[in-house]
Amino acid sequence: MTNSPRGGSTAGPGDPEKKLRPGRTNATKQKLFEASMELIGERGAAGVTVDEIATAAGVSKGTVYYNFGSKSDLIAQLLRHGVDILMARLLSVRDDSADPLAAMEEMIGQAMDFMAEYPSFARLWVSENWRTPSEWQDTFAELRGRLLAVIGSAIDGVAAVYPVDPRVSRGSLETAIFGACFVVGLDRHAYNPERTREQSVAAIMASMRGYVVKQPPAQA
Amino acid sequence: MTNSPRGGSTAGPGDPEKKLRPGRTNATKQKLFEASMELIGERGAAGVTVDEIATAAGVSKGTVYYNFGSKSDLIAQLLRHGVDILMARLLSVRDDSADPLAAMEEMIGQAMDFMAEYPSFARLWVSENWRTPSEWQDTFAELRGRLLAVIGSAIDGVAAVYPVDPRVSRGSLETAIFGACFVVGLDRHAYNPERTREQSVAAIMASMRGYVVKQPPAQA
DNA sequence: TTATTTGAACTGACTGGTCAGTTTAGTTAG
DNA sequence: CTAACTAAACTGACCAGTCAGTTCAAATAA
Numbered sequence: 001m002t003n004s005p006r007g008g009s010t011a012g013p014g015d016p017e018k019k020l021r022p023g024r025t026n027a028t029k030q031k032l033f034e035a036s037m038e039l040i041g042e043r044g045a046a047g048v049t050v051d052e053i054a055t056a057a058g059v060s061k062g063t064v065y066y067n068f069g070s071k072s073d074l075i076a077q078l079l080r081h082g083v084d085i086l087m088a089r090l091l092s093v094r095d096d097s098a099d100p101l102a103a104m105e106e107m108i109g110q111a112m113d114f115m116a117e118y119p120s121f122a123r124l125w126v127s128e129n130w131r132t133p134s135e136w137q138d139t140f141a142e143l144r145g146r147l148l149a150v151i152g153s154a155i156d157g158v159a160a161v162y163p164v165d166p167r168v169s170r171g172s173l174e175t176a177i178f179g180a181c182f183v184v185g186l187d188r189h190a191y192n193p194e195r196t197r198e199q200s201v202a203a204i205m206a207s208m209r210g211y212v213v214k215q216p217p218a219q220a
Numbered sequence: 221m222t223n224s225p226r227g228g229s230t231a232g233p234g235d236p237e238k239k240l241r242p243g244r245t246n247a248t249k250q251k252l253f254e255a256s257m258e259l260i261g262e263r264g265a266a267g268v269t270v271d272e273i274a275t276a277a278g279v280s281k282g283t284v285y286y287n288f289g290s291k292s293d294l295i296a297q298l299l300r301h302g303v304d305i306l307m308a309r310l311l312s313v314r315d316d317s318a319d320p321l322a323a324m325e326e327m328i329g330q331a332m333d334f335m336a337e338y339p340s341f342a343r344l345w346v347s348e349n350w351r352t353p354s355e356w357q358d359t360f361a362e363l364r365g366r367l368l369a370v371i372g373s374a375i376d377g378v379a380a381v382y383p384v385d386p387r388v389s390r391g392s393l394e395t396a397i398f399g400a401c402f403v404v405g406l407d408r409h410a411y412n413p414e415r416t417r418e419q420s421v422a423a424i425m426a427s428m429r430g431y432v433v434k435q436p437p438a439q440a
Numbered sequence: 441t442t443a444t445t446t447g448a449a450c451t452g453a454c455t456g457g458t459c460a461g462t463t464t465a466g467t468t469a470g
Numbered sequence: 471c472t473a474a475c476t477a478a479a480c481t482g483a484c485c486a487g488t489c490a491g492t493t494c495a496a497a498t499a500a
Binding site: 050061 | 485486487488489
Binding site: 248279280281282283286287 | 474475476477478
C-alpha cells in the first residue's frame with residue numbers, strides 16, 4: 001500500500017515510530033506542511049495535485065510519498081499540525097485572572113490572530129469538516145473535541161462566576177463561538193480586510209455578554 | 221468552451237435567455253438540482269462527476285450539458301437556487317411586530333430550519349465560499365451581499381429601538397450571526413442531532429442580547 | 441588515515457485509471 | 471415540426487501512486 005523505503009523492514013519518517021537521526025531536522029516535512037497548507041487552503045484538498053505540492057515545497061513527488069504514506073495521510077497530519085498550533089495559543093491564555101470574561105475575550109483574540117495568520121488552515125477546516133463520509137471523519141471528530149473542550153472550560157469559568165441564561169445550552173454556545181471565530185476570521189480576510197481585530201472580537205464576545213444575565217432572564 | 225446545444229444557433233434552456241414552452245415544467249432541472257445538491261454537499265464540487273449527477277437524477281449525461289453549459293455553470297445555478305430558497309424564508313418573517321428582537325429570533329429560526337432541510341447546501345456554501353481564486357467568486361460575493369443585507373436590516377431594526385453596544389460594529393455582527401447560523405446548523409446535523417432548534421436559536425440569539433445594552437456599556 | 445559499506449532520504453519517469461466535455465445519430469412528446 | 475432528451479462512443483488532459491535507481495553522510499573496517 002504505502003510507500004516504505006527499500007527493504008520493508010527499515011523505518012522511514014512516514015512510519016509511526018520515526019526516530020530522527022540526531023542532527024537531522026524535520027525540514028522536509030515542515031516545507032511540505034507549509035506548501036500544502038497554502039495550496040490546499042486555496043483550492044481545496046481535491047483541487048491540488050501531489051506534484052504541485054512537491055514542486056511548491058521544492059522537493060520531488062517521491063519525497064512526499066516517502067514522508068507521508070498518501071495524499072490523504074498528508075492532509076490528516078496537516079490538520080493535526082494546525083490544531084496543535086491553535087491549541088497552544090488558546091492554552092497560552094492565563095486563567096488566573098479575576099475576570100473569566102476577560103480570559104474568554106483573550107482566547108477569542110488568540111483565535112482571531114490564528115485565523116489571520118493561517119487563513120488557509122481555516123479554509124481547509126471549514127471545507128472538509130462536516131463532509132459526511134469523509135476520509136478524515138475520525139480525525140476531525142477528535143480534533144474538534146479537543147478544541148471545544150478548551151472553549152467549554154472557558155465558558156464554565158464564566159458560568160461559575162456570573163449568573164447565566166439557562167435557555168442557552170453550553171454545547172450550543174461552544175459551537176456558536178467556535179464557528180463564529182472561523183467564519184468571522186475568514187470573512188475578514190476575504191471580504192473585509194479593513195475590519196480590526198477588536199471589532200471582530202467584540203462581535204463574537206457579544207454572545208458571551210448575552211449569555212450572562214444582568215437581570216433574571218425572561219420567564220420561559 | 222461550454223457546450224451549446226446542437227447547431228449553435230438553436231437555444232436550449234442552458235442559454236441565458238431560456239424561454240420555457242408553456243405547460244412545460246422545469247422538472248429536469250429540478251431533479252438535477254436535487255441530485256447535485258445532495259452529492260456535491262456530501263463529497264464536494266470536485267469530488268462528484270457529471271456522470272454521477274446525471275445517474276442520480278435519472279437522466280443522461282447529455283441532458284446535463286443540454287440544460288447547463290458546464291459543470292461549473294450547474295454549480296453556479298445551484299448556489300443561486302439555494303439562496304433563493306433561503307432568502308424567501310428570511311423575507312417571510314413579518315416585520316410588523318412590536319419587538320424587532322422577536323423578528324430577529326424568528327429569522328434565525330428560519331435559518332436553522334433551512335440548514336436542517338438543506339444541510340448539503342450549507343456544506344457546499346462553507347466549502348466553496350472563501351476560496352481565493354474561485355470560479356464562483358463573483359456569484360458568492362453577490363449572494364453573500366444579498367443575504368447579509370437582510371440580516372443587516374434586522375439588526376438595524378433592533379438598533380433603532382434598543383440602545384446598543386457601540387463597540388460592536390454592525391458589519392462584524394452580521395458576519396458573526398450569519399456564520400453562526402451555518403456552523404451551528406451544520407454541527408447540529410453532523411455531530412449533535414439531539415440538540416433542539418430552540419437551543420440552537422437561543423445560542424445564536426445570545427449575541428443579539430449581548431449587543432443590546434441593559435445598562436450603559438463599560439467605558440472603552 | 442583511508443577504504444568500504446550501509447541505508448535513510450530523495451528522484452522522476454512511468455502506469456493505469458479517471459473524468460470533463462464533445463459528438464452523433466437517434467427517440468419522444470407537445 | 472421542433473424542443474427536449476437519450477445512449478454510447480470518443481478525446482485529451484490530468485493525476486495518484488509506484489518503483490528502480492541515485493546520493494551522500496555516517497558507521498565500520500583495514
